[in-house]
Amino acid sequence: MFAIVDYDTGNTRNLQKAFAYLQVPTTLTADPAVLTQADAVILPGVGAFAAAMTALNNRQLVPVLQQVAQAGKPMLGICLGMQLLFERSSEYGDHAGLGLLQGQVTAIPSDLGVKVPQMGWNENELQQPNSPFASIDGAYTYFVHSYYAVSPAEQIVATVQHGVAIPSIVQRQNVVGMQFHPEKSGQVGLQQLASFKEMVSANDFSSN
Amino acid sequence: MLAKRLIPCLDVADGRVKKGVNFVHLTDVGDPVAIAAAYQQQGADELVFLDISATNEHRKTMAALVEQVSAQVFMPLTIGGGISSVADMQRLLKAGADKVAINSAAVADPQLIQAGAEKFGNQCIVVAIDTAWDATAQQYRVYTHGGRQATDLETIAWAKQAVALGAGELLVTSMDRDGTKAGFDLGLYQALGAAVKVPIIASGGAGGLADFVDVFQQSPVDGALAASVFHYGELTISEVKQALRQKAVVVR
Numbered sequence: 001m002f003a004i005v006d007y008d009t010g011n012t013r014n015l016q017k018a019f020a021y022l023q024v025p026t027t028l029t030a031d032p033a034v035l036t037q038a039d040a041v042i043l044p045g046v047g048a049f050a051a052a053m054t055a056l057n058n059r060q061l062v063p064v065l066q067q068v069a070q071a072g073k074p075m076l077g078i079c080l081g082m083q084l085l086f087e088r089s090s091e092y093g094d095h096a097g098l099g100l101l102q103g104q105v106t107a108i109p110s111d112l113g114v115k116v117p118q119m120g121w122n123e124n125e126l127q128q129p130n131s132p133f134a135s136i137d138g139a140y141t142y143f144v145h146s147y148y149a150v151s152p153a154e155q156i157v158a159t160v161q162h163g164v165a166i167p168s169i170v171q172r173q174n175v176v177g178m179q180f181h182p183e184k185s186g187q188v189g190l191q192q193l194a195s196f197k198e199m200v201s202a203n204d205f206s207s208n
Numbered sequence: 209m210l211a212k213r214l215i216p217c218l219d220v221a222d223g224r225v226k227k228g229v230n231f232v233h234l235t236d237v238g239d240p241v242a243i244a245a246a247y248q249q250q251g252a253d254e255l256v257f258l259d260i261s262a263t264n265e266h267r268k269t270m271a272a273l274v275e276q277v278s279a280q281v282f283m284p285l286t287i288g289g290g291i292s293s294v295a296d297m298q299r300l301l302k303a304g305a306d307k308v309a310i311n312s313a314a315v316a317d318p319q320l321i322q323a324g325a326e327k328f329g330n331q332c333i334v335v336a337i338d339t340a341w342d343a344t345a346q347q348y349r350v351y352t353h354g355g356r357q358a359t360d361l362e363t364i365a366w367a368k369q370a371v372a373l374g375a376g377e378l379l380v381t382s383m384d385r386d387g388t389k390a391g392f393d394l395g396l397y398q399a400l401g402a403a404v405k406v407p408i409i410a411s412g413g414a415g416g417l418a419d420f421v422d423v424f425q426q427s428p429v430d431g432a433l434a435a436s437v438f439h440y441g442e443l444t445i446s447e448v449k450q451a452l453r454q455k456a457v458v459v460r
Contacts, residue, residue, distance in 0.1 A: 014304050017279045120210040121460045140460040144331045184284050
């Protein structure tokens with residue numbers, strides 16, 4: 001069972017539908033016990049960084065998410081959910097994130113001749129050939145975002161070009177982030193969720 | 209680099225796709241899920257469903273349709289037609305739509321754009337504009353109610369106002385070209401592209417491969433929408449993409 005974190009930010013329904021299509025059972029929950037027991041934790045998110053962190057804090061979920069990730073449970077952050085995995089964001093002020101990935105979130109520069117938000121299909125360039133997500137190379141996925149992660153290279157699995165090189169998949173051991181919407185990226189997106197599922201099945205991150 | 213988008217548009221009434229969608233390999237030609245899946249298979253980048261039924265009762269079936277399609281088809285879905293309140297938007301977005309397109313209701317009450325953008329984010333709010341050239345006034349004029357009602361609005365000014373209020377994208381149909389297969393109205397999209405920074409989707413006039421090449425090469429649009437040329441299999445999405453690729457237009 002995959003637990004999708006329920007904290008009232010954005011539409012989790014389509015994500016649940018995508019996992020259902022892949023025959024992965026999911027539950028939408030904010031219950032620490034369920035999150036701790038789940039095979040994997042999915043952190044979705046749409047909207048603004050600070051509002052999302054406030055919503056997590058109000059449900060006392062920040063320490064729970066940090067503990068399960070540090071204990072080795074596979075975790076997947078999607079779109080804003082990926083950004084929350086980082087240390088900080090400069091979206092409307094300076095805000096702390098979950099700190100599970102190194103780096104910070106900052107605005108896509110709008111003076112480089114690209115439209116912001118990045119909205120549409122962009123082509124992924126693989127940066128780590130041995131990644132479980134290597135099938136992303138050369139494939140297009142669907143993005144809707146105005147901020148992006150500035151990350152150390154060793155965490156960057158794939159990037160897209162939108163004025164700057166934007167990390168599209170990041171990973172540090174058991175913690176994975178996808179900046180695009182896999183649930184809206186056709187077969188390629190489903191394939192990335194399936195790759196995450198395989199990663200969970202082969203889970204050797206647990207320190208328990 | 210972002211790919212240019214090809215977007216089939218489907219008319220829906222009573223939960224069924226209308227206006228002759230005619231694919232081979234489809235046993236039920238009105239089934240929205242089967243048609244959406246066929247377009248996904250062909251490589252469509254997004255789908256627009258336009259509710260052409262007239263009553264509120266039928267609008268509820270639209271949410272059910274979105275619910276079904278989004279369980280089987282994993283690409284961006286835009287829903288338009290008869291959306292006139294934030295509650296309408298919420299129902300469709302909750303059912304699985306990624307964007308809602310508002311047209312007549314936005315003209316009647318421009319604050320609806322702002323209310324929607326504040327609640328759901330600009331990226332969810334598409335303002336659809338139906339327009340025709342007014343030869344007397346020498347400007348483009350906005351029409352509402354499926355093109356039946358002329359307004360006093362000049363199109364470029366209305367586009368700017370819609371974006372200022374929070375529209376994240378504009379879907380602009382040339383009534384002069386719609387159904388003619390004479391090509392997209394390039395002058396219209398050049399003028400719009402110079403006026404606003406949000407993505408623009410061109411609609412009306414697609415007839416042949418060259419029309420898609422022209423609209424992407426000669427105007428700054430981000431996507432092109434068409435109905436009949438795709439529905440009747442006169443052109444396939446993949447064949448249009450191949451033609452675009454040959455002309456160095458970036459497509460998925």
